[in-house]
Amino acid sequence: xDTATTNAIEIRDLVVDFGSRRILENISFDIHQGExxxxxxxxxxxxxxxxxxxxxxKAPTSGHIHMLGTDICHAxxxxxxxxxxxxxxxxxxxxxxxxxxxxxxxxxxxxxHTNLDENTIQIMTRIKLDMVNMLPHxxxxxxxxxxxxxxxxxxxxxxxxxxxxxxxxxxxxxxxxITSAELDELIIKLKKSMKMTIVVVTHELESVFAIADRxxxxxxxxxxxxxxxxxxxxxxxxxxxxxxxxxxxxxxVDSDAHLKRLTRNAQS
Amino acid sequence: xxxxxxxxxxxVLASIEQIGRTFNLLVIIAWKLTQPPYQIYxxxxxxxxxxxxxxxxxxxxxxxxxxxxxxQFYNTLERFGSVGVLGSAVALSIIRELGxxxxxxxxxxxxxxxxxxxxxxxxxxxxxxxxECMAIAPDKYLVAPKLVAGxxxxxxxxxxxxxxxxxxxxYVGVVLFGMAEGSYINGMIDSVVWSDVRxxxxxxxxxxxxxTLICCAKGFYLHLSEHxxxxxxxxxxxxxxxxxxxxxxxxxxxxxxxxxxx
Numbered sequence: 001x002d003t004a005t006t007n008a009i010e011i012r013d014l015v016v017d018f019g020s021r022r023i024l025e026n027i028s029f030d031i032h033q034g035e036x037x038x039x040x041x042x043x044x045x046x047x048x049x050x051x052x053x054x055x056x057x058k059a060p061t062s063g064h065i066h067m068l069g070t071d072i073c074h075a076x077x078x079x080x081x082x083x084x085x086x087x088x089x090x091x092x093x094x095x096x097x098x099x100x101x102x103x104x105x106x107x108x109x110x111x112x113h114t115n116l117d118e119n120t121i122q123i124m125t126r127i128k129l130d131m132v133n134m135l136p137h138x139x140x141x142x143x144x145x146x147x148x149x150x151x152x153x154x155x156x157x158x159x160x161x162x163x164x165x166x167x168x169x170x171x172x173x174x175x176x177x178i179t180s181a182e183l184d185e186l187i188i189k190l191k192k193s194m195k196m197t198i199v200v201v202t203h204e205l206e207s208v209f210a211i212a213d214r215x216x217x218x219x220x221x222x223x224x225x226x227x228x229x230x231x232x233x234x235x236x237x238x239x240x241x242x243x244x245x246x247x248x249x250x251x252x253v254d255s256d257a258h259l260k261r262l263t264r265n266a267q268s
Numbered sequence: 269x270x271x272x273x274x275x276x277x278x279x280v281l282a283s284i285e286q287i288g289r290t291f292n293l294l295v296i297i298a299w300k301l302t303q304p305p306y307q308i309y310x311x312x313x314x315x316x317x318x319x320x321x322x323x324x325x326x327x328x329x330x331x332x333x334x335x336x337x338x339x340q341f342y343n344t345l346e347r348f349g350s351v352g353v354l355g356s357a358v359a360l361s362i363i364r365e366l367g368x369x370x371x372x373x374x375x376x377x378x379x380x381x382x383x384x385x386x387x388x389x390x391x392x393x394x395x396x397x398x399x400e401c402m403a404i405a406p407d408k409y410l411v412a413p414k415l416v417a418g419x420x421x422x423x424x425x426x427x428x429x430x431x432x433x434x435x436x437x438x439y440v441g442v443v444l445f446g447m448a449e450g451s452y453i454n455g456m457i458d459s460v461v462w463s464d465v466r467x468x469x470x471x472x473x474x475x476x477x478x479x480t481l482i483c484c485a486k487g488f489y490l491h492l493s494e495h496x497x498x499x500x501x502x503x504x505x506x507x508x509x510x511x512x513x514x515x516x517x518x519x520x521x522x523x524x525x526x527x528x529x530x
Contacts, residue, residue, distance in 0.1 A: 055401055084403035095398035097390075109402045112305075112409075157402075167401075 007066075008033040008165060008197040009054065014063035016049050023049045025221045027063070036191055036198045038208045041218035042243060047201045050218065051169055054199065055089060056080050068164060085113060087165040088158030092173055094150035096142040096157070103129070103138040106157045113161065128156040131193075132186060148179035152186070159190065166196045172204040184210045205244065209233075217243065282494070289492070290485040293407060294477075297415055300408040310413035311420075318379040318414070318480070319421030323428065325374050330429040333370060334436020337361060341437075342445055351441075355452035356459035358437035362430050363460060363468045369522050371426040372475035375418070376514045380483035383414055384510040387487025388503035396488070411484045418480025419473060426472035467529050474521060479514040486510035 009031040016024040024046045031037045041047050052058035053065060056072045065072050070083045096105045106125050110116060116124070129135045132152040137145065145153060151171060158166055168187065172180040184207050191198055202208060208215060209229050216226045219239050225232060232240065341357045387410060390396050399406040434456065441447040486493075486506045495502035 055397075057397055057400060081403040081405075084401055087401070089398065089401040091394045091398055093393060095394040097395055097398075109404070112402070112404050 006032055008068060009199070010064075010066040011054075012064045012066075014050070014053065014065065015061045016046070016053060016058065017061045018049075022221055024053075024060075024218075027218075027223050029216055029223060029226050031197060031199060032214075033197050034191070034195055035213040036187065036200060036211050038200045038202060038212040038215045039218065040201075040203050040208055040215060040243075041224075042203065045218040046221060047203070047218055048169070051167060051199075051201045055087075055167060056084065085161065086163055087167065088161065088163035089167045090151065090154040090158040090169065090171070092170040094142065094145075094154040096145075096150060096153055098142050101139050101141055102134060102145070102153045102156075105142070105153065106160050109157070109161050124160065128160050131159070131190070132156045133182075147174050148176075148183065151175070151183060155183075155186065155190075159194065159196075162194065164196060166190070166198045168198065168200045168202075170202050170204075171200060172202060172207045177206075180204065180207060181210070183207075187211050205246070219243070286485075286489075286493075289489055290481060293411065293485050293488070294415075294481055296407055297412045300405065301412055301416065303408075307408070307413050307416075310409075311416045314413045314417030315421050318375065318383075318417050319424055322375055322378050322421070322425055325378055326371060326425050326429050327432050329370060329374055330432035331436040333366060334358065334362065334433030334438075335440050336436075337366070337433070338437035338440030342441055342447075351445075351447055352451045353455055353459075354437070354441045354447060355454070355456035358441075359434055359456040359460050360464060362433045362437075363464050365522070365526075367426050367430040367433065368468050368471035368475055369518060371422060371429045371472060372479055372518045373515055374429075375422055375425065375476075376479045376483070376511055376518070379418075380479050380514055381507050381511050383480065384483040384487040384507045385503055387411070387484060388490040388506055391488065391490045392499055392503065407488070411488055414484055415477065415480050419476045422476030422479070423469055423472040426468065430468070467525070470529065471522060471525050474525065475518050478517050478521060482514045482517060483510045486513070 007030040011030070012028050014024055014027040015022070027050065039047050039050060049058060053060050053073075054067070056075075060073055063073065067083060068086060070079055072080060072083060075083065096102070097108070100108070103125050106128060107121050110121050110124060125138070126135060129138050132155050134149065134152050134156055137149060137153075140149075142150065142153070155168070158168075171183050171187065175183065187198060187200065188211055190196060200207075200211060212229050214226065214228055215232045217224045217232065217240055224239050225235055225237055227235075233244065235241065235244075337358050338354065341354055341361075342351060345351050345354055345357065387396075390410065396406045396410070399409055438452055441452050442449050486509055487503075490496055490502060490506050493502070493506060495505040498505065
């Protein structure tokens with residue numbers, strides 16, 4: 001099978017250090033074209049660092065990331081920018097420009113990268129806003145939006161150029177269950193209608209199993225497991241089971257014993 | 269003792285790194301400004317913010333400083349019977365020294381701090397990363413218009429400052445103390461030569477570039493500074509640093525330019 005045509009992203013032996021601290025160690029996996037890959041893991045597992053590497057915002061210590069055939073770890077700035085024109089990113093906090101209205105935020109990539117006339121830009125903006133149910137709010141400023149509206153506006157901006165790859169950082173974070181479920185529906189709808197490869201970074205279990213075609217679980221600096229939601233649920237790895245069952249750490253469960261141990265260590 | 273030397277060494281290295289990064293930003297922007305698309309509208313928008321919206325503070329400070337100069341020079345010159353050179357004294361002081369310096373310091377306080385804080389907030393709220401991910405070069409999109417606007421606005425503001433400050437001196441000398449109008453104006457016209465105007469213009473161009481560059485670099489590279497992980501506190505710290513460093517840089521460069529061009 002020709003992997004170049006089926007893999008949108010290939011990650012090979014990725015190592016990331018922050019100073020002397022190792023964050024990710026020998027991460028290798030593929031993300032297939034047209035699938036929704038969810039990268040999950042506990043806090044500090046390296047999810048956000050991996051996402052920043054995928055976006056080309058953080059250079060790894062070693063390893064390769066091939067994205068639609070381009071090695072973004074060793075690409076020139078020009079090649080990286082060309083690559084980025086094929087991808088959309090919805091950041092956790094939205095990262096909308098506060099001096100622009102929702103519509104102006106969404107139009108920005110079109111104005112910078114195309115020579116489309118004003119009428120076409122307006123039509124495209126309205127289509128994308130309608131896809132994320134934000135059409136009535138196009139003239140609002142980012143400061144006037146709720147958390148869910150901000151994320152939907154950020155999503156509209158991410159898909160305005162019809163990207164081949166869509167990255168979504170913590171789509172459900174800080175949202176109520178209904179808004180979160182609506183956003184999950186929206187991600188699935190986008191995958192079907194626009195045939196995009198979508199990479200979602202999250203630790204919200206409900207969202208993960210609602211949207212994922214495959215799941216990659218990070219923990220202890222490494223990739224613990226990768227597979228379909230069914231395979232992940234059937235995993236025998238204790239770390240995966242703990243994550244799925246939301247098992248608290250020992251220090252939280254038996255705080256007295258943990259405190260005694262800490263005190264003993266301090267005394268010795 | 270060794271700890272103190274270590275700390276001093278790391279601070280010196282960090283400062284050298286910051287200076288290098290700042291001038292690297294200047295070179296990158298200078299190169300990118302020659303490449304299309306040209307950012308005309310954003311430059312005008314920034315000129316409105318840095319220039320037009322600083323007019324009030326420039327006019328008030330210009331009039332005040334002109335009046336103070338007029339008053340002090342009049343009292344001093346009167347002792348030597350040389351009140352007739354008041355116009356020359358006020359005009360030369362304003363055009364050669366006080367105009368460019370005070371304009372730059374006012375712009376640092378009003379617009380420089382705002383520019384630094386804006387870029388710092390954009391950095392910590394991932395807006396700069398968002399631009400990168402949209403394949404829009406944030407240095408060209410965010411910093412270049414501010415830098416060009418600063419270089420163009422400060423000399424224009426300096427001109428306004430000079431005019432109103434000379435007017436302030438005129439008010440004190442001619443209107444309050446009854447000095448002959450012709451003496452004030454003719455003295456000024458006779459003594460101010462093209463090289464004085466050129467020196468003032470040169471200074472204000474350099475100060476305009478320097479203060480916007482420092483303020484932009486401080487905010488834009490917030491994530492690389494020691495305050496990068498401190499969120500809102502980090503923004504406030506780099507903004508304070510930007511204002512202090514810009515002000516010192518203006519005063520130091522004023523001396524350097526004066527020494528070289530005099």
